[in-house]
Amino acid sequence: MERNPLKILIIDDEKEFGLSLKALIESEGYFVAYEEFPLKVEQRLSKEEFHLLICDIYMPGYGGITLLEEIHKKHPQIAFIMLTGYPSIPNAVTAMKLGADNFFSKPIQPETLLQEIIRIDRSHSWTDAESCALEDKIITGCPEMRQILQEMTKIADSNATVLITGESGTGKELIADLLHFNSPRKGKPCIKVNCAALPETLLESELFGVEKGAYTGAETMRIGKFEAANNGTVFLDEIGDMTFSTQSKVLRVLQDHEFYRVGGNQLIRVDIRIVAATNRDLARLITEGKFREDLYYRLSVVNCYLPSLKSRTGDISLLSEHFLNIFNNIYRKQIKRFSPQTRILMEQHSWPGNIRELKNCVERCTLFCEGDEIVPTHLPFRNTLAVGSISSGAEMEEMNRRQILSALEQSRGVRKEAATLLNIDRRTLYNRMKKLGIY
Ligand SMILES: Nc1ncnc2c1ncn2[C@@H]1O[C@H](COP(=O)(O)OP(=O)(O)OP(=O)(O)O)[C@@H](O)[C@H]1O
Ligand SMILES: [Mg+2]
Secondary structure, three states: OOOOOOEEEEEOOOHHHHHHHHHHHHOOOOEEEEEOOHHHHHHHHHHOOOOEEEEEOOOOOOOHHHHHHHHHHHOOOOEEEEEEOOOOHHHHHHHHHOOOOEEEEOOOOHHHHHHHHHHHHHHHOOOOOOHHHHHHHOOOOOHHHHHHHHHHHHHOOOOOOEEEEEOOOOOHHHHHHHHHHOOHHHHOOEEEEEOOOOOHHHHHHHHHEEOOOOOOOOOOOEEOHHHHOOOOEEEEEOHHHOOHHHHHHHHHHHHHOEEEOEOOOOEEEOOOEEEEEEOOOHHHHHHOOOOOHHHHHHHOOEEEEEOOHHHHOHHHHHHHHHHHHHHHHHOOOOOOEEOHHHHHHHHHOOOOOHHHHHHHHHHHHHHHOOOOEEOHHHOOOOOHHHHHHHOOHHHHHHHHHHHHHHHHHHOOOOHHHHHHHHOOOHHHHHHHHHHHOOO
């Protein structure tokens, strides 16, 4: 089937910048339109379909943040990348909280932006696209993983709720994608919600939508993710962090496929498949009275436990070759191999961050490696001093910047969580951000 390309709208009052960005993204095969006036965006969206908006923040008359807020209420399925020439931490955090997918400061590196677009394209594909390729993207030689993949492919076209568990970075989201794209729902939205990123009231309005006048500030009706995903899939990530009261409401959606919008009294019915994931021990949370047992049974119609990378050592070399290929392409390098010593060190490492950590590690090695072989000094977990001495200050800064932005993205702007992800304390994170001048 013909691939329906991601449709992107760029909104920026600086026409020259907007048009050059359009040309850049178009050259990668995407459909891109440009709009100079933020006030015209809503009208355009009522006539044309877009999947991603790339939006400037400071524009005369109508700021990007207001636009994000307005559009996100009416079209929660549209992804947002915010760009700004005047970065600030509060703006980044606000944008992320309002539902932006990412936040970048200008000037932006083309590769960084394109990578983000590819990521969004993958998670927001509404079409048949890529479904068949997904299994090829999940790289593994481990028999246990192969069996899991087979089982998941088999049950993908049922409506069974699936609970995916496993340590952080083991590929839970990838399995959720596999389930969606191998199901008859693949042409419909697959909407992902991180239940740990929002406080209870915000999460409920995000999931169920809000009726006009439900609370001060709710000036218009807003549909939630369950409604937006009708006929598709909702991926409830980090479900172990959901509060008890929200759990009851989600249980009702699972049992009866219906719910009320916040402040509403009209029952809304939806046809959705729910896939949930967590890296927390739900059995323990149940005994501690923090997770509803009935919800647990409803969610785990099919259980999928992903083993840690440490327990599938064979995959370390397979995956590192795979990621090396990817980053060779992205950074236009021609690195041929990992030296034998490097391989040994990688196999001995415990990989607490699992495949995500391995991927970041290979990206870092690719950036630092000047020759055609990755050697132990390129590894982040061996001798950071040595790494520092062989790389330029600018490279280190860029690396730091990317890690921080990526952690902030994963934590949806919650700094405390970003710091935990980076394994540093909050103050250190704040100081680094200040020093790097990213915000
Ligand atoms: N088997 C695999 N083959 C190729 N890439 C993989 C594989 N497993 C995971 N990845 C990659 O590793 C990264 C982490 O995977 P993913 O986001 O699915 O993990 P997760 O279990 O959801 O993590 P978290 O609990 O932290 O949310 C992603 O970039 C994903 O594409
Ligand atoms: Mg995840």
